[in-house]
Amino acid sequence: MRQGPLAGRYPAVAAMVTLALIPYLALSAALDPLVPIISEQLHMTTQTLALSSGLGNAAYAVGTVLAVQFAQHLPQRRMLLVYAVVLVVGSVIAAAAPNATAFIAGHVLQGLATSMLLIAAAPPLTIGFPREKLRNTAVIMNMCVFGAVALGPFIGGVQAEAHAWRPLFWIVAAVALLALILAALTFDDAPPADPQAPRDLKAIALATVGCTAAFVGAAQLTTHEISDFAVTAPMFGGLALILTLIVYQFRARRPLLTIRTMLTSAIPVAGVGVALFAAAASIAATALTASVFMQHFSPVHVGLIYLPELGGAVVMAVVFGAVITRRGMHFLPLVGMALLAAGIAFFMASLPANVPLALVGSALTGLALGATVAPALFVAGFSLQSNSLQRVFAIIELLRAVAAFMVAPIFAHLATRYSGDLVEGTGIALWVGFALAIGGAVFGVAVYALSGARPQTPDLDEFLDGDSPAWYSPPLLARLRGLPSAAPVPAPRAAPAAHRHPSQPSGPVLFAYDGSDLARHAISQAAQQLSPYRHAVVVCVWQPVDVGFTPCDSQPFDSDRASQVRQAAEQTAEHGAALARAAGFESCSLAIEAAPTWKGIVEAAHEHRASMIVLGPHRRNGLLGHLHGSVAAAVVSHTDIPVLLVPQPADAPAHERPPIRREAGVVSAR
Structure with a gap:
């Protein structure tokens, strides 16, 4: 594997990520005062420029x-090198553009390359270095965005x-070139993540067509009414395709994006939801008020009004770096939503031209943005294993782009068309933004409360090692659905010295639990054979259609729907964990989708560094009855971890496991 001279050096990698992300994001926020100048010099209409921005934002969303x-x-x-090259090429084309077509093409390439660089470079910066660097990474990510x-x-x-625009674009091109140079200097060859993964062309097509249509439709609001077919057809059609993408990925057996994992777990849903509310609400606090201030002040003066926003972002980035290793990071997005609501309130009071109030509103908005989106992103990421971080970033950036970049033209349309008075219309739009900020805070708190989620200190060692999430996230709305919501006792690497027998192994016991009476018998017998104070992981392995376990209740479910099978498996695993706790173990539950079953058991045992696997093998008829079952035999032959086989009681019937009945895809125990 080839390496660059600066490979593995954190400052160089951090600088590369910073230089790669800043150009397009800063340029997108700087375009509004330059619209008349670009339009004049490239002979573009305002509508064409709006279309250029829409296509660039769509490319940013698709790139994830x-x-x-x-x-x-x-x-x-x-x-990553290819993405950096594309960013340089796009920046040069846009800076040197002789006409509208070249300008739009360059801007689209910039948006596409920036999001791809974010997904390719940011997760390795986060999890590829020791935990003491994570504070710096939090500050960098906040400041980059x-x-x-x-x-x-x-x-x-x-x-x-x-009265010029090209110098800024050439500076952007130079920064992109520096990012490319650093990408080459820090090059550290890495193989593909999963060459056996399916090529999900359907997901890519849905994202491409959906985002392009939605952003093009929103861009039409510059010259069309919101009720016009040229707006509603592409905008709502595109949003429908994006929703279809989410549903498709949720139901896919091997999804490209971890939608199912995120949307069924409480803390990721809360984090993503807060990030979307904040992204949408912040547009009202910045872009709209700027259009009003431009009627009273010069572009430089308006830029100075928003400069405290940068100071607020810097301050909150440092705060985020300080709390990222603490329980308090759960509360930071909530504080950010309150600051955002306050900032919008000050902006409302500052209209049409009260500079002191606008400066306060700008500072509060900067603090709010630094406290909401990036912290919420990490809150969601910490709830999953670190190998999912790239996909978590992709989902959040895709949805954030839709929420933020699509809301801007809708708010602008509302401000200009509501009453014919820009100040009054902007005030109405700001009220909508204020309601979104309050709604985002209420949403996050409600998800935590209704799911039984609790703020926890992240276990960054476990997270960075890839062994487990940084904390436990209960199922979404667990309390309403009657599911266990309390965090299970984790399986530590070693039991407390005061409670551990000198010869007791340090790893947890892993129980393979399929809901049968024999599996229950194995747990109770193991409790009598093993030392007390043992930690345990209770695993239920499942597959769609074949299921692979007996549900712990009699409620039927559709075996062809992976989401329903997974939910039943999680309930069954938790039932087994409750039995283990009653037998004296400190246990947690785990549901794994795997085929064949033995493979899921072995992988879970190695992942959790189990010291023993406990199985209750099912008795077979004839010659096979003298063996311990195909699953047990396969587990024994594929692991070097000790395996305890607990046979059926002598008085148990030969086929004690309740059969699984499938009728038109529906299964139930009987």
Whole structure:
């Protein structure tokens, strides 16, 4: 594997990520004051420029999905170099554009390359270095995204004051070139993530067509009414395709994006929801008020009004870095939503031209942005294993792009068309933004409360090692659905010294639990044979259609729907964990989709570093009755971990396991 001279050096990698993300994000925020100048010099209409921005934002959203797909099948670091090259090419084309077509093409390439760089480079920066670097990474990620956005209006105002736009674009191209140079210097060859993963062309097509249609439709609001077919058909059709993408990925057996895992777990749903509310609400606090201030002040003056937003983003980035290893990071997005609501309130009071109030509103908005989206992203990411972080970033950035970039033209349309008075219309739009900020805070708190989720200190060692999430996230709305919501006792690497027998192994006992009476008997017998104070992991292995376990209740479910089978398996595993706790173990539950069953058991045992596997093998008739069952035999032959086989009681019937009945895809125990 080839390496660059700066490979593995955190400062160089961090600088590369920073330089790769800032150009497009800062440029997007700087374009508004430059619209008249670009329109005049390239002979573009305002509608064409709006279409250019819409297509660039659509490319940014689509790039998140493409980057995940490419990472599965292509060498990841080599692709990062390709993305950096595309960013440079797009930036040069846009800066040197002789006409509208070239300008739009360059801007689209910039948006596409930036999101792909984010997905390819940011997760390795987060999990590829020791935990003490994570604070710095949190600050960098916050500043790359929201510091750049906060700086954009000032940069755009300075450039507009000079009645030029190309110098700014050439500076962006130079920064992109520096990012490419650092990408080459920090190159550390890495293989594809999963060459056997399916090529999900359907997901890519849905994302591409859906995002393009939705953003093009929203861009039409510059010259069309919201009720016009040219707006509603592509915008709502595109949103329908994006929703179809989410449903398709939720139901897919081997999804490209981890939608199912995220949307069935409480803390990721809360994090993603808060991020979307914040992204949508913040547009009302910045873009709309800027259009009002432009009627009273010069572009540079307006840029200075928004400069405190950068200061607020810097302060909150440092705060985020300080709390990322603590329980308090759960509360940071909530604080951010409150600050965002306060910032919008000050902006409302500042209209049409109260500079002191606008400065306060700008500072509060900067603090809010630094406290909401990036922290919420990490809150969601910490709830899953670190090998899912790339896909978590992709999902959040895809949805955030839709929420933020599509809301902007809708709010602008509302402000200009509501009453014919820009100040009054902007005030109404700001009220909508204020309601979104409050609604986002209520949503996050409600999800935590109704799911039984509790703020926890992240276990970053486990997370960075890839062994488990940084904390436990209960099932979504667990309390309403009657599911266990309390965090199970984790399986630590070693039992407390005061309670551990000198010869007791340090790893947990792993129980393979399929809901049968024999599996229950194995747990009770193991409790009598093993030392007390043992930790245990109770695993239920499942597959769609074949199921592979007996549900712990008599409620039927559709065996062809993976989501229903998975939910039943989780309930069955938790039932087994409750039995283990009653037998004296400190246990947690785990449901795994795997085929064949033995493979899931063996992989779970190795992943949790189990010291023993306990099985209750099912008795077979004839010659096979003298063996211990195909699953047990396969487990024994595929692991070096000790396996305890607990046979059926002598008085048990030969076929004690309740049979599974399938009728038109529906299964139930009887």
